[in-house]
Amino acid sequence: MEPDEPCCSSAAERKRKSRAAESDSFRKVRLVCDRERHQSLRSLEDENLRNLRLDSQRERQQSLRSLEDKNLRNLRLVCDRERQQSLRSLEDENLRNLRLEKNRQRMAVKRSLESEQERELRLCDKRKRQSKYRRDLAQQAVRKYQASCLDLAKENKLSDLSVECMHCGALHFAEEKTRGNSFNDCCHHGKVVGLNIPEQDFPEELRDLFMKLDARHANFFDNIRHLNSSVSFASMNPLRYRYPSKRGPYCF
Known part of the structure; x- marks a missing residue:
């Protein structure tokens, strides 16, 4: 051979x-x-040939399935379900009734051949499935009830960034106004405006990075928060007793 x-x-x-x-x-x-x-x-098979073919087919399928891993098994089951759903969607009422009747007959024959131990095992599995199904339904009902009792948060729409700071020109929401058009979080009500670097004096290397003209701009923007923290108040350790608030300097 x-x-x-x-x-x-x-x-x-x-x-x-x-x-x-x-x-x-x-x-x-x-x-x-x-x-x-x-x-x-x-159509030419007799009962013996048919049973022999079905037994051979079952053995071949069992041999193939014993070699499956979990992923292959799940994929096979999904494909089987989709194929069965596709076939059943094409059935008319007569074909559906015929299929259900054949299933009932096949299950009746299969159960009549069960041993007492196999019957108890099947009934135990059935009870577990039914218990899980009822538990899932109860949990779903509880979740729906809890969701129906929740007060949905009211939608809160902010206005446009249309209010300009009178000192530095930064844009703010209208709800942020506390004292005319003067704001604290951008320039501390005009006290730090003089520290802004004029555009003509802005370092050329930084300008190229922000304008994405420098080849290193991608790395710069990826690490911009780290760079900002390294030169900000957040990286300093001030002595608290030097500040009236005892919380250190104002930083953001």
């Missing part, structure tokens, strides 16, 4: 390559022909 193995392997490889090169229309025709051929062969 050994000399035949390379030949079989080569034939299987040629078959795979041939099917991979098929067009969609050709593949559909091939599958229809395969189904018709299988149906024709199965």
